[in-house]
Amino acid sequence: MEEVIFGSNIMQLLIALILVSTFMILGSTRLYSCVRAFGIQSFLLACVAGVVGFSTGKYDLYIIALLTLLLKAAVIPYIFIYIIREIKVKREIALYVGISPSLITGGILVVISYYLIRSINAITGLSSFALSASMSLVSIGLFVMISRKKAIMQMLGILIMENGLFLGAISLTNGMPLLVEIGVFFDVLIGVLIMGILIFRINKTFETIDTDKLKTLIG
Amino acid sequence: MYNILFPGIIFCFLIGAVFSILFNRNDRLANHISLLSASIASILGIIFSLSVVFGDSFSLSISGSSYLKFGFFVDRLSAFFILIISIAVFAVSIYSIGYIREYYGKKNIGYLGFLYNIFILSMILVVSANNAIMFLIVWELMSVVSYFLVIFEHEKAETRKAGFIYILMTHIGTGFILLSFLIMAGASGSYSFESFSAYGSTMPPFLKDITFLFTLIGFGTKAGIVPLHIWLPYAHPAAPGNVSALMSGVMIKTAIYMMIRVFFGFLGGGVIWWGFLVLAIGVISALLGIMYAVIESDIKRMLAFSSIENIGIILIGLGASLIFYASGNPGLSALAAIAAFYHLLNHSVFKGLLFMGAGSIIYSTHTKNIEQLGGLIKKMPVVSVLFLIGVLSISALPPFSGFVSEWLTLQALLMSFGSSDSFTRIVLPVSAAALALTGALAAFCFLKTFGMGFLALPRSEHAEHAKDPNMPMLLGMGIFALLSILLGILPVYVLPFIGMIASTFTGASVIDQPFSYGVFGTITLPANRIYLSTPVLFSIILILILITTGLYLGSRRKNKLYETWGCGQPVSTARNEYTATAFSKPVQIWFRNIYRPIRELHAAYTVSPLIKESFKFELKIEQTFERYLYSPMVDLILRISRQIKMIQTGSIHAYLSYIFGTLVILMMFIILGGS
Amino acid sequence: MIEYLLLAPLLTSILCFFTRTRKQVETVSITGSVITLVFGLVLVSEVFKYDIIVTWQNALFADAFSGFMVLIVSIVGFVASLYSLGYMGHEFEHEIIDDKKLRLYYSLFHIFMFTMLLVGVTNNLGLWIAIEMTTLVSALLMILYSTKSSVEAAWKYMIICTVGITFALFGTILTYFAAVNILGETGNALNWTSLISVADRFDPTIMKLAFIFILIGYGTKAGLAPMHTWLPDAHSEAPSPVSALLSGVLLNCAMYGIIRFYTIATKSTGEAFTSNLLIIFGLLSIGIAVPFVLLQEDYKRLLAYSSVEHMGIIALGIGFGGMFGVFGAILHMFNHAMTKSLMFFGAGNILLKHGTKEIFNVSGVVKTMPMTGAMFVIGALAITGSPPFGIFISEFTILAAGFSHGHILATVLFLLFIIMIFAGFFNNVSKMAFGMPKSGVEKGEISRWTLFSMGILMVFVIVLGVYIPVPFYEMIMKVVAIVR
Amino acid sequence: MILQIDIVVIQIIVILALSPLLSGIIKKIKAFFQIRKGPSILQPYYDLAKLLRKDSVVSENVSWIFHAAPIISFAAVLTAGLIIPIFISDMPLGFAGDLIAVVYLFALARFFTALASLDAGSSFGGMGGSREMFVASMVEPALMLSIFAIALNVGSTNLGYITQTVSNAGLSSVSPYHLLAFVAMFIIAIAETGRIPIDNPATHLELTMIHEAMILEYSGKQLAIMELGAMMKQLLVYALLANIFFPWGIAQIISTTGIAIALIVFIIKIVIMGTIMAIVETSTAKWRLFRLPDLLSISLMLSFLSLVSFIIVKGG
Numbered sequence A: 001m002e003e004v005i006f007g008s009n010i011m012q013l014l015i016a017l018i019l020v021s022t023f024m025i026l027g028s029t030r031l032y033s034c035v036r037a038f039g040i041q042s043f044l045l046a047c048v049a050g051v052v053g054f055s056t057g058k059y060d061l062y063i064i065a066l067l068t069l070l071l072k073a074a075v076i077p078y079i080f081i082y083i084i085r086e087i088k089v090k091r092e093i094a095l096y097v098g099i100s101p102s103l104i105t106g107g108i109l110v111v112i113s114y115y116l117i118r119s120i121n122a123i124t125g126l127s128s129f130a131l132s133a134s135m136s137l138v139s140i141g142l143f144v145m146i147s148r149k150k151a152i153m154q155m156l157g158i159l160i161m162e163n164g165l166f167l168g169a170i171s172l173t174n175g176m177p178l179l180v181e182i183g184v185f186f187d188v189l190i191g192v193l194i195m196g197i198l199i200f201r202i203n204k205t206f207e208t209i210d211t212d213k214l215k216t217l218i219g
Numbered sequence B: 001m002y003n004i005l006f007p008g009i010i011f012c013f014l015i016g017a018v019f020s021i022l023f024n025r026n027d028r029l030a031n032h033i034s035l036l037s038a039s040i041a042s043i044l045g046i047i048f049s050l051s052v053v054f055g056d057s058f059s060l061s062i063s064g065s066s067y068l069k070f071g072f073f074v075d076r077l078s079a080f081f082i083l084i085i086s087i088a089v090f091a092v093s094i095y096s097i098g099y100i101r102e103y104y105g106k107k108n109i110g111y112l113g114f115l116y117n118i119f120i121l122s123m124i125l126v127v128s129a130n131n132a133i134m135f136l137i138v139w140e141l142m143s144v145v146s147y148f149l150v151i152f153e154h155e156k157a158e159t160r161k162a163g164f165i166y167i168l169m170t171h172i173g174t175g176f177i178l179l180s181f182l183i184m185a186g187a188s189g190s191y192s193f194e195s196f197s198a199y200g201s202t203m204p205p206f207l208k209d210i211t212f213l214f215t216l217i218g219f220g221t222k223a224g225i226v227p228l229h230i231w232l233p234y235a236h237p238a239a240p241g242n243v244s245a246l247m248s249g250v251m252i253k254t255a256i257y258m259m260i261r262v263f264f265g266f267l268g269g270g271v272i273w274w275g276f277l278v279l280a281i282g283v284i285s286a287l288l289g290i291m292y293a294v295i296e297s298d299i300k301r302m303l304a305f306s307s308i309e310n311i312g313i314i315l316i317g318l319g320a321s322l323i324f325y326a327s328g329n330p331g332l333s334a335l336a337a338i339a340a341f342y343h344l345l346n347h348s349v350f351k352g353l354l355f356m357g358a359g360s361i362i363y364s365t366h367t368k369n370i371e372q373l374g375g376l377i378k379k380m381p382v383v384s385v386l387f388l389i390g391v392l393s394i395s396a397l398p399p400f401s402g403f404v405s406e407w408l409t410l411q412a413l414l415m416s417f418g419s420s421d422s423f424t425r426i427v428l429p430v431s432a433a434a435l436a437l438t439g440a441l442a443a444f445c446f447l448k449t450f451g452m453g454f455l456a457l458p459r460s461e462h463a464e465h466a467k468d469p470n471m472p473m474l475l476g477m478g479i480f481a482l483l484s485i486l487l488g489i490l491p492v493y494v495l496p497f498i499g500m501i502a503s504t505f506t507g508a509s510v511i512d513q514p515f516s517y518g519v520f521g522t523i524t525l526p527a528n529r530i531y532l533s534t535p536v537l538f539s540i541i542l543i544l545i546l547i548t549t550g551l552y553l554g555s556r557r558k559n560k561l562y563e564t565w566g567c568g569q570p571v572s573t574a575r576n577e578y579t580a581t582a583f584s585k586p587v588q589i590w591f592r593n594i595y596r597p598i599r600e601l602h603a604a605y606t607v608s609p610l611i612k613e614s615f616k617f618e619l620k621i622e623q624t625f626e627r628y629l630y631s632p633m634v635d636l637i638l639r640i641s642r643q644i645k646m647i648q649t650g651s652i653h654a655y656l657s658y659i660f661g662t663l664v665i666l667m668m669f670i671i672l673g674g675s
Numbered sequence C: 001m002i003e004y005l006l007l008a009p010l011l012t013s014i015l016c017f018f019t020r021t022r023k024q025v026e027t028v029s030i031t032g033s034v035i036t037l038v039f040g041l042v043l044v045s046e047v048f049k050y051d052i053i054v055t056w057q058n059a060l061f062a063d064a065f066s067g068f069m070v071l072i073v074s075i076v077g078f079v080a081s082l083y084s085l086g087y088m089g090h091e092f093e094h095e096i097i098d099d100k101k102l103r104l105y106y107s108l109f110h111i112f113m114f115t116m117l118l119v120g121v122t123n124n125l126g127l128w129i130a131i132e133m134t135t136l137v138s139a140l141l142m143i144l145y146s147t148k149s150s151v152e153a154a155w156k157y158m159i160i161c162t163v164g165i166t167f168a169l170f171g172t173i174l175t176y177f178a179a180v181n182i183l184g185e186t187g188n189a190l191n192w193t194s195l196i197s198v199a200d201r202f203d204p205t206i207m208k209l210a211f212i213f214i215l216i217g218y219g220t221k222a223g224l225a226p227m228h229t230w231l232p233d234a235h236s237e238a239p240s241p242v243s244a245l246l247s248g249v250l251l252n253c254a255m256y257g258i259i260r261f262y263t264i265a266t267k268s269t270g271e272a273f274t275s276n277l278l279i280i281f282g283l284l285s286i287g288i289a290v291p292f293v294l295l296q297e298d299y300k301r302l303l304a305y306s307s308v309e310h311m312g313i314i315a316l317g318i319g320f321g322g323m324f325g326v327f328g329a330i331l332h333m334f335n336h337a338m339t340k341s342l343m344f345f346g347a348g349n350i351l352l353k354h355g356t357k358e359i360f361n362v363s364g365v366v367k368t369m370p371m372t373g374a375m376f377v378i379g380a381l382a383i384t385g386s387p388p389f390g391i392f393i394s395e396f397t398i399l400a401a402g403f404s405h406g407h408i409l410a411t412v413l414f415l416l417f418i419i420m421i422f423a424g425f426f427n428n429v430s431k432m433a434f435g436m437p438k439s440g441v442e443k444g445e446i447s448r449w450t451l452f453s454m455g456i457l458m459v460f461v462i463v464l465g466v467y468i469p470v471p472f473y474e475m476i477m478k479v480v481a482i483v484r
Numbered sequence D: 001m002i003l004q005i006d007i008v009v010i011q012i013i014v015i016l017a018l019s020p021l022l023s024g025i026i027k028k029i030k031a032f033f034q035i036r037k038g039p040s041i042l043q044p045y046y047d048l049a050k051l052l053r054k055d056s057v058v059s060e061n062v063s064w065i066f067h068a069a070p071i072i073s074f075a076a077v078l079t080a081g082l083i084i085p086i087f088i089s090d091m092p093l094g095f096a097g098d099l100i101a102v103v104y105l106f107a108l109a110r111f112f113t114a115l116a117s118l119d120a121g122s123s124f125g126g127m128g129g130s131r132e133m134f135v136a137s138m139v140e141p142a143l144m145l146s147i148f149a150i151a152l153n154v155g156s157t158n159l160g161y162i163t164q165t166v167s168n169a170g171l172s173s174v175s176p177y178h179l180l181a182f183v184a185m186f187i188i189a190i191a192e193t194g195r196i197p198i199d200n201p202a203t204h205l206e207l208t209m210i211h212e213a214m215i216l217e218y219s220g221k222q223l224a225i226m227e228l229g230a231m232m233k234q235l236l237v238y239a240l241l242a243n244i245f246f247p248w249g250i251a252q253i254i255s256t257t258g259i260a261i262a263l264i265v266f267i268i269k270i271v272i273m274g275t276i277m278a279i280v281e282t283s284t285a286k287w288r289l290f291r292l293p294d295l296l297s298i299s300l301m302l303s304f305l306s307l308v309s310f311i312i313v314k315g316g
Helices: A002-027 A031-056 A060-087 A099-118 A125-147 A151-173 A178-206 B002-022 B027-054 B076-103 B109-128 B132-153 B157-188 B193-202 B205-223 B232-238 B241-266 B272-295 B299-326 B330-365 B381-394 B401-418 B422-454 B471-489 B495-506 B534-554 B580-590 B624-645 B652-674 C002-017 C022-049 C064-093 C099-121 C124-142 C148-183 C192-201 C204-222 C230-237 C240-269 C271-294 C299-320 C322-354 C370-383 C390-404 C408-433 C448-466 C470-483 D005-033 D043-053 D064-083 D092-096 D099-119 D123-154 D159-173 D176-192 D220-245 D256-283 D289-314
Strands: B058-062 B070-074 B516-518 B522-525 B530-532 B559-562 B598-605 B612-620 C053-055 C060-062 D056-059
Touching: A002 A031, A002 A099, A002 A125, A002 A151, A031 A060, A031 A151, A060 A151, A060 A178, A099 A125, A099 B652, A125 A151, A125 B652, A125 C148, A151 A178, A151 C148, A178 C124, A178 C148, B002 B027, B002 B058, B002 B109, B027 B070, B027 B076, B027 B109, B027 B495, B070 B076, B070 B109, B076 B109, B076 B241, B076 B330, B076 B471, B076 B495, B109 B132, B109 B241, B132 B157, B132 B193, B132 B232, B132 B241, B132 C390, B157 B193, B157 B205, B157 B232, B157 B241, B157 C390, B157 C408, B193 B205, B193 B241, B205 B241, B205 B272, B232 B241, B232 B299, B241 B299, B241 B330, B241 B495, B272 B299, B272 B422, B272 B580, B299 B330, B299 B401, B299 B422, B330 B381, B330 B401, B330 B471, B330 B495, B381 B401, B381 B422, B381 B471, B401 B422, B401 B471, B401 B530, B401 D099, B401 D123, B422 B580, B422 D099, B422 D123, B422 D289, B471 B534, B530 D092, B534 D064, B534 D092, B534 D220, B580 D123, B580 D289, B624 C271, B652 C148, B652 C204, C002 C022, C002 C053, C002 C060, C002 C099, C022 C053, C022 C060, C022 C064, C022 C099, C022 C470, C060 C064, C060 C099, C064 C099, C064 C240, C064 C322, C064 C448, C064 C470, C099 C124, C099 C240, C124 C148, C124 C204, C124 C230, C124 C240, C148 C192, C148 C204, C148 C230, C148 C240, C192 C240, C204 C240, C204 C271, C230 C240, C230 C299, C240 C271, C240 C299, C240 C322, C240 C470, C271 C299, C271 C408, C299 C322, C299 C390, C299 C408, C322 C370, C322 C390, C322 C448, C322 C470, C370 C390, C370 C408, C370 C448, C390 C408, C390 C448, D005 D043, D005 D064, D005 D092, D005 D220, D005 D256, D043 D220, D056 D220, D064 D092, D064 D099, D064 D220, D099 D123, D099 D159, D099 D220, D123 D159, D123 D176, D123 D289, D159 D220, D176 D220, D176 D256, D176 D289, D220 D256
Parallel strands: B559 D056
Antiparallel strands: B058 B070, B516 B522, B522 B530, B598 B612, C053 C060
16 A cells, blocks of 8 residues: 555656646747657656556556657657758747746646646545646647747647646546557657648748748638 | 329429420420420319319328328318419410520520429429428428529529529528427427417417417518518519519419418417508508509519519408407408408419510510510500400409409408407508509509500610510410409309308308309398499490490591691600600609609719719619618628638637637636536 | 458558559549448448447447448448549549559548548547547648648648547546546446446536537537637648548547537436537537628638538537437438538539639539539538428427427527528529639539539438438437437 | 389480580689689580591501590490489499499599500600599599598498488488598599699690690590590599488489489589589699699598597497
């Protein structure tokens, strides 16, 4: 039983760190640092998966943790950096909402999600905390997509949301059936690849990846 | 016997439709097939309807599937309308044999034949449907097919506009009908008309009133009551002549049929203010319809407006019937209903005749504008005589058919002295006065049309080279001309038959049948020796005419031909003739508050502002309701739409934030709901 | 059976990829789609026989509802592949696409088919994966000819739908969590059957949250307002056969997801919550379509907005609930699939012939392409819900349901909206169909394949307007039984 | 019903004989009021005779309508004359039609006259026709309403019945609504007979004519028939007024003495009527065409009042 306690302490720490990493993404003005923050976040997620696996003794969670590490912490960041290199985008991320407003909004979102989950009586203790964290990741991810102009950042936003979901899934239900998880990973990977292709196309046709310019289809 | 006849009718129309589309390579063949089968079907229809009227009612149900059930039910009421439709179709089909030649080589005749047959079939199904869903289906089928007929000459922009207004209005109408059916279905728990008539009258009064209003609006749109009539003056002129004869003569009557079904059959008569409302609408439609007809110089538009007028007259009868029915007097209710029905029958005959006449004028002069006609009485003598008969009937001049039905309507209104309600006794005579005004204006209008169109000298090239059209067209018109004379002179042979139909829904028993019939084809009303004997009137007039003519020809005095008197100036040229616009000018001035004419005076000045080069005076009269009711509504809707259309900015960030917003709102919803 | 059904399109797509000439690829694709259709029908009949089929330790699953989806997918897919012969053939002949692109198109087309079939036959969580897959594949199909606008549309489609889908996954996880609390962490805690059986014991608040996320998530994919914004872009920029699949089938697939979860959520949260949400979103979608249809200048976008409207109608029908509401909604899914595909095919022909999507630059289609024009106009009447066509029946049923369940205001608004939509839609269509054709547009149809495929759909549109075959009716009733 | 041919014949003769006389009398009385020695009372007979003796000039543009119109309108008016009670209340042909039928018969006559006016294609004719129909359509509602006022009062539109009921009721039938209806009817009669202030029968300026402008193209025997028709109509309108409102002295059953008395009474009545008409004509000026609606709406209002008052008095 004490593994669970230990697990829970570790978990709380990790989840807190994940939130911090999310705020790093919100706070940074450089693509590279965003990608780096995302890498860290994914790494922390892998750890969460590992811890949960350890504390519950569900060993397929180790596989999931490994996959996460491989895919989200290594491959996807690499893809990002590849894209950035290839199409030589300016390093700055173009913003709609400034850095400090973004951080404040992020904070508000965290509070909202916290209250939302609180209002569900059935979820208590650690899982409630984790769930609110994942909620806030999801909403912050969406906020990133809204507030950043570069196509790449929107891609990143989606991945943040994905991570939020992953966190939710792991901490709530100790992971979904393996088959499903693998399917999800597969989808994410394909998704990222296709988005990459699209970004290249956008860059080719519009000579920019600033989604602000994608406004030809109206009405 | 029935079970063969009714499917036989449907079958004939389908044959006509299918084969004419199959043979659309060969215009002649396609045309003849479609019209032949249509006329055979119409003969069958006449036999069928008569056998229903004198026999018992016919019903047939096809369980389309476990969900959709189709049923037909033909009682005397439906049979009467099937009869009207069939008669009209017979005459019009014969007419069309000649008329369609106009389109040979120009248009796809097979397609036209297809639409023509399906159109008539749908009308017959409408009056024999026995189930709300099926009714809606055939009703919309009728509207859609007639829409395609309206835009048959869709190369013209105004035709397309007409078609669009038509189908839009009729769709709105259908919306109301649908709602009323849903209400009744809710009350009766089924969509079959039997259950409607079983439970409809047991609905709470409020629901009954709503249903009444919705049906009135819904079917009124099709019937062309003011202010829902706006489509009519566009659509009827746009259609080919033979089709407009059917649309104006018959199609709009199907709406009246359903009104009667709903008001009497389903809702069981209802309360007295329904009657007053219908009466008021009738009066307004009659007056405004004819007012616009008077100043119209496009002959087909004029006829369309006069259709609105006549629907108004029919509704006056119907309204009186409702009033009497609600005040518990089935006999008078039957009388009023008979008046309405007789006018309905007459109108379908003479309006058909007039539309065909207009069709033949256009056929041989290629213009619809009576300002450009004139002198046709010498160029197309036969048509002019037939047209004159139509004109005399529609102007309600004795002893023609229009007179009899108007006389009946007036008598029905007069019968209000039997009523105990003083309001009724004031309102009905006043509406009688309005009816009289309508009649007088109708006479004015058609006098103008005939005088300008057929008399004096041709006003343009078109009219110069006109000549009587081919035989089938004359034949088709001839049938109707003969009918409208007979309906005028021998109403006594028709009225008992209509009386039977009226008694089916007014419940007027044999005792309080409104008529007895004396010698010399005299119609006798129960009250204090009110007689009318058109045969006698006719024969007196005829005898006197013969005597006078005898004296006239007998006299040795001869006629010297000389040119028309014009204050000594040689003026007998077309330019000096009185124009249609000038002719209707007094009326236009009289009712200028209703027409609200738009006058524009353009003067081109020379160098000095005092000396004018030329004057251009323009006077156009728009539809009051379009200008003050419909256009503002449409503008409003479009303006709002433009505002809403802004949300599709094209920016993906905006789109994502919509989703975000929705999410946040729903979360708030949960949080507040949860705590 | 299910495996074969899924295998057929996969193999076809692979084969398509490795063919050489146009002839080969077309034959392969046609045979493939015929086989798919046949298998689909077989599956439907089997489902009809033994109500539920499960294989692959519960990963694949088919009941009447799945069968219904499979029916829609395979019919429309088949017709679309027929149409593609004409459409893509024409593009190929005019050197707009080379044979490499053609092969790519056909193989993607069949993968797309595969994913959509998967949506129907997969079990709970797999549903999410399948729907995500459809997004990915259709995005690739969309950028087939990489024009500026198509890339833009694809990007918006990709991003917005993925976001939506992510929400849906969150909802799914919550549902799973609710289930796990009851069932324990067994693999089949995510089977429709087992979920339904215990759904009434789920915690309502969790299910409320879950349903909200599901509704927003799959609602985004189904084009419910205000998440519909991607839809007009995507549907108007995709090649017409694909547009037909997107509008006719894919939206239904997303709707299928919503309905599945609706069934579960309703059992725990109670009718009021879920139904009201569906009614609100439904009405919103119908209403939002009105101004865009009234003031539309691009006829493919016109059709897209009408799709938004119709998804709204389906949601409304489900929301009204009751036997008739659900029946109407399910029937409407089918009718809309057929009619809308027909319209998009017509639009495709017009686009190829007149070379523009601007409504104002198209006129006299009935003169240039008599058959297409006629079917397009009839389709327009059908899609706007005028009898005697299928959509009228389903819309009428939904109206009746709304009325009898006392949602008077909603019903009246619904009627008002569809009448306004009729006005706008038919006004635009009649502008295109009638009048004198623009100079320089020569008479003649695109190809007989396009006409043939349209004809097939025409049959469905007209027949379902006057007659509902008994087996079809029973099938729908089975589905209704599942949904309620 | 047996047709008593003799009655019918007498009626026809009376109408034909008296109608020129009436207009002669009116002319004479007018002259008297204008301090003139006007033409002899028999002048209209001379005019007709002269016209019948003359050849007629016919416009070359005309069609058969031009020749048929006088005959038809003449016949229509005379037919109406066979329904209207003049010296005997219950006309043999009374069953053929009622008050409404009479109105419509007059309309028939007017219709053909107006058609004929358009046939020659002269602007005056058109103008006349247009104005005539205009006035008619203004008259019609007022007329119908006053008819209803009477008919509701009596409970029938049958002329014979009306006259009988009124005369049987004696002086008691002279009531406010009775008189109101009469005044309304009288105004209408002015319009129907084309008299000042509606129309000026004696004018010779084409632009002010209504009836005269219509028959401008006629001459010779056609003109004679037209004129006679007009005179007959005038007589009949007076007869209507006289026998609907003041039917006393009219014969109820067929007897030579009764008829003789009735005829004398009738002549007295129409002379009185003519006098009133002449006074009106001399004391007023002709109104502008577009002021006529006011006049006729007065009559409309009067008959409406009569109606309402009747309903109020007799109780609802």
